[in-house]
Amino acid sequence: MNPETYDFAAIEKKWQDTWRTEKTFKVNADTNLKKYYLLEMFPYPSGRIHMGHVRNYTIGDVVARFKRMQGYNVLHPMGWDAFGLPAENAAIKNNTHPAKWTYENIDYMRNQLQGMGLSYDWDRELATCSPEYYRWEQLFFIKLYEKGLVYPKVTTVNWCETCQTVLANEQVIDGCCWRCDDSVLPREMNGWFFKITEYAEELLAECDNLKGWPEKVLTMQRNWIGKSTGAQIDFDIEGHDEKLTIFTTRPDTIFGATFMSVAPDHPLIPILTQGTAQEEKTKEFAHATLLEKQRQNPDDELEKKGVFTGSYAINPYTGDKLPIYAANFVLMEYGTGAVMAVPAHDQRDFEFAKKYSIPIKVVIQPLGEKLESDSITEAYEGPGNLIDSDTFSGLDSEQAKSAITEYADSHKFGKKQTTFRLRDWGISRQRYWGAPIPMIYCDACGVQPVPEQDLPVTLPDNVTIEQSGKSPLHDLESFYKTTCPKCGGEGRRETDTMDTFVESSWYYARYSCPDFTEGPLDKDAVAYWLPVDQYIGGVEHAILHLLYARFFTKIMRDLGYLTIDEPFANLLTQGMVIKDGTKMSKSKGNVVDPDVLIKKYGADTVRLFSLFAAPPERDLEWNDKGVEGAFRFLNRVFRFVAENMDILKQEKSSVPAEMNNAGRDLHRKTHQTIRKVGSDIKGNFHFNTAISAIMELTNTLYNVTGENSKEPVDDEVISEAVEAILTLLSPMVPHFCEELWQKTGHTSLLSFTPWPDFDPDAAKEDEITLVIQVNGKVRGRLQVEAGCEEETLKEMSLADEKVQKYIGDKDIRKIIVVKNKLINIVV
């Protein structure tokens, strides 16, 4: 027995130190080498890493190491999504400064990540809160402003009077502030917007080209963008010069319109109701609706309500007078904020019409049915043929859509129209810990961008974050007081900061040249490294982050910094880490601390288990006993190597041409394992099955060399198997393998050793178990040589005793032979 045991702590420290001091994983652009850019979503420096990070970064590291062994020049960077609200909350709670808190967290977490043995090029590390980073973001902002892709707009926001701050929707709980519990009020506020809608069409169309993305994510993006085609039609308003413009996807139903609904905050309402008895009523209604929407639980549907504005619109096709209602289910943000209501063919309109006793008129008849206006119990929203629609009667709905739209177009009261659900991206945040928006307000010249040479507008650090949560920038004269770049007069800086999603929208590109000082991106570096070949992160970012990053890529392209259209060629969305069937959370008390595990078992074991327990895209159920199993396996491999050190340390030579059975079995298994591990990683990143294959090889190794083995196996075959195990396992448990690689006499790093090829001849089975079925049921088995003749197989199976029993005296109808697998006798 060899007394040496697996001292993971010493091994891991040794290799981590080596990798760090030697900068083993530092890379440079080299056009002679094929590149591979592997990126995991960078973390918010919240304080400590959690199991989700462990899983995400382990998966990424395996791929990075695998690609490196395949000879790629691998860019694998790490950094920090360092701006954000938690830093401000922590600053209040601990009476510290957001910057101090953030940078301390970064230091701590960097240590944790290094303790996992992740193969990053740490020279490319970046933190988005540093002016060297966000200055380029400010430059983008100005350039986009000049192109008209950034604009200011007044919108309604959630305002907490006590905290003097704007709240995001998710910070409003039951209509109250999450921090102080006071009620939240709507308030009009000026904010800056990125014109992402300008790119809606391209963002949608490119979804079809993202072959390396999960269909689920693409579906979510498509839905989010929400393109719908239809028509925009102007309705005259009785007694007014203004027109009421609506958007509809069902122009074919226009002859069935019996009223109009508009959003409670539609700009025409005050004009329509001015001086009438309805004026107060609609105002009240608008206010009540707004409050109700804020308070309502998003799960339950709001009852449809409305109030008559007192005015009528004229249907341009029929001349009918249609009462205009303000309705709570019509959204000002979508379309034109006004719709024609066709109760017979729209469920919402149907419910509304029933409630307020408005007529219902069927104009679409589905095939083989007859709908009656007075007897239908719900709207019919499907296709059909038009009735009671003047000259359009008889057309089917599809034909009618274009015919009716064309009519509107030629008579100048409407046109074909495409509407998107996607809205422009509001990026103003009334917060301190973010990138300052580089704009200046001047009473004489209006709003002016900060001149390029004055960038960056740095975030002042001589501030205290107040309990209220109010941004100190608003009152910090030394920050906001400035001169107007145009007239030189007194100016006031914008004191809002940018949404932190802006930083994470382009960090992937900056990694290619993190120290570049001439501009945001170095053209050569970007040309070599981009796009990201494989991006890995949680599915919770399927919409916002990924959509913004795609948008930013197109913006940077159109500003001339890039030539790619899409940032991430392949996307892997890994599942959550759960325990006891639910997400880990402090309140449930089921949180597993990676530090504790690493201390107890070592990083390699933790990595191994998180890869083994489930395929990456699925949720991973954490199991402490399972971790022990992973640890046991590594010990098993370690012990074999230690016990056979004299064999393994010998000068390497190739396997002998003639082998005994045990040797051939091991040799075959070795090559089958190489084949399987390679294809499992390449195919779907199914590390769990790759690991199980390596476990099988290890079991075989013990079996053929153990006490029960009948014949001794050649040293070369054992060496070959052990080398295969170490090589195949090395992307997953790098310290462990590197150490044993060195111990067995190798002088070069395993990390850069070429990934092994398998020998197809060696992997081929020479004897197979043929299954004999009678009427589809397994009745016998035969050991035969691979590639045996069909006729011989048939004869052999029919001769089988057990098979004979089942055939008896029945007629043999058919015999099906599946090569090297089975034979089915049908009687």
Next chain:
RNA sequence: GCGAGAGUGGCGGAAUUGGUAGACGCGCUGGUCUUAGGAACCAGUAUCUUACGGUGUGUGGGUUCGAGUCCCUCCUCUCGCACCA
């Protein structure tokens, strides 16, 4: 409600193109060694049956020589969107 995905032992999970269901691991049972072992190793472990054999991949049907896999019905769960005109 709409959209997407998933239902396999006690558990996590395996099963090219339809071709031996349950690989690998956890747990459990028995054993070996040991002062002891919650260490290590060996054997077993879907289920019913004494056995022969039967039954089994959420439900019910279908296609097929053969279905976890393909088609239809229903059920359950997860995720996303949710008055988007």
